[in-house]
Amino acid sequence: MSDLPDNDLLAAEYVLGTLEGDERREAERLLSTDPAFARAVAVWQQRLTPLVAQVAPAAPPADLWGRIEANILPPVTADIVPFRRRVRFWQATTVAALAIAASLAAFIVLHEPEPPRVAVLSPMSGGAPVLMATAERNGALIVKPTASIQVPTDKDLELWALPKGETKPRSLGVFPPSGRQLTAELAPDTQLLVSLEPKGGSPTGQPTGPVLYGGWLTTIQLPSG
């Protein structure tokens, strides 16, 4: 049942938090009864969490708290106001605390012990990211394009690891514009770089062509890790 694409998308929307009503209840029911669905939710959390980390934090508008208060505190009269305010405050606090507790419980149950490590590689000249690299626990490094990459037919893309503080990058191998799984043991603070090299890779062991893309390997901190 849950290996149907529809349920996988339901899991994705559940992680996004956009579900409501019957759909949300259905997702919650599946989460507690269907292990395959719970796995799909865990996979989507892994996929979406790195993307959240790429979004710059935004400060809420200065008048937001005032608007929240205006929404949760109805205009009331007489001297029951302070009491009613306190009740509303504790009602809101309880709801918020329950929501946080439920999210934490879901994370603790679902999340894998090791935090994932990802790098988003953008053109050195600036612009939108074109590659995503995911370092797995078993030493696999999966390189995937997020945009179409054009490479001349007589050239290859070569991936390099440059740990923080070092000057000579280490080759991790060549890969096609469609992506590839490579193998690499990577230190935590490592920059990944991509250079354009002759077919088969750099003949010297160091980059010889232009460095096209780069990005830092980031450990995604999950709340319970």
Add this chain to the structure above:
Amino acid sequence: LSHSDLAERMGVPLGTVKSWIRRSLISLRGCLAS
């Protein structure tokens, strides 16, 4: 934000928001599949 929050905020029908999100997720899944 829920589907209907997004629809209201962006001023488009609920069905449109749902299909945008589904299509984006399908494309994201294809792009991140390993």
